[in-house]
């Protein structure tokens with residue numbers, strides 16, 4: 001192991017991380033090197049794409065792969081592993097027909113001209129929930145950006161039906177916890193003759209959403225996440241936008257209907273969480289991003305929103321499967337701080353740290369909506385794929401880096417130690433591809449120092465995935 005800020009150049013082929021994993025397994029006890037924190041009890045549940053070929057066809061984009069759920073369960077210093085495909089309608093149809101049947105992010109089913117005409121205005125929305133999962137009340141729910149969130153059993157990983165209704169055609173897989181109600185606060189785009197951005201709350205029990213706020217929009221921006229402060233919902237519109245009529249009629253895959261229009265700049269709109277009233281938009285330079293890291297009220301009426309950004313939407317192109325399998329690099333993300341002054345209307349924008357990181361995690365339970373100091377993410381310098389874990393201290397503006405030649409870590413999930421005093425006191429859990437071995441392991445780091453505590457090797461590879469959560473199950 002090596003802790004350094006030097007880039008890792010090992011030349012090892014990491015394309016295994018983009019290969020299909022067909023096997024579903026349950027392993028009671030993985031071999032563990034090192035020592036798991038004795039307090040670590042519960043499960044790391046993750047979702048991600050795992051099947052990229054259906055019949056003769058290959059999914060075109062990393063985001064298209066059919067979802068698989070993974071569980072690493074920790075108890076008494078041991079860790080078990082299980083994985084299972086999410087038995088979505090999209091997955092079941094692919095298995096039964098041997099064909100891609102639902103429209104994914106960048107892959108459409110093959111359709112005859114007649115079928116295309118009849119399905120144009122009634123697309124079969126996929127329920128291939130491969131992006132993120134959350135615990136809402138006692139329910140576990142996995143999500144993508146269509147309005148079909150899928151409940152599942154955290155023990156068996158079996159799918160258990162549609163979790164809630166979404167008041168729109170598009171949503172995000174990054175809802176926020178509404179601390180007051182324990183509900184799930186999320187975004188929706190309502191498309192139709194008049195398009196609207198919406199924010200809605202799903203209660204911990206039940207499936208009927210309450211619309212909290214909405215605003216009209218002509219060409220909605222691609223939206224992957226949003227920010228939340230104690231006072232505001234923070235909507236960032238990056239200028240990667242879609243004409244909904246084109247979306248309905250072009251016959252092109254979903255994401256290929258979006259256009260990069262940098263002349264629009266990046267536009268922040270703040271929605272009052274009590275009244276739903278919108279302030280803004282407040283404009284700054286054009287950037288693109290998937291992930292808000294955190295946001296908070298600055299005390300002087302301002303709003304701070306930290307976001308992993310890219311100079312443009314080229315990262316969407318970078319993540320087409322053929323490019324990734326060929327070892328083409330992905331753009332370097334920039335962790336940027338946007339400070340919005342709702343009274344004066346200004347937005348400042350600064351780079352927080354030099355190291356590139358995305359798939360960001362914070363000590364969410366303690367710090368979401370509030371001032372905070374630490375963020376962890378998967379890192380890349382833009383010459384390869386994500387090949388390191390970066391811990392950023394936003395107070396000192398410094399970073400620590402974990403890397404190991406041939407290792408390609410995914411999102412590092414922070415788990416707070418019981419009774420922790422410091423914000424960064426706990427463990428980081430990351431599923432890492434050992435490219436030379438062609439297998440994956442679960443890596444456990446000390447979150448404060450990035451020193452390795454333990455690793456637990458799985459006998460096969462785990463395709464690179466997006467997001468997961470740690471839960472006491």
Ligand SMILES: [Fe+2]
Pocket residue numbers: 131132174224290291466467
């Ligand atoms: Fe995401």
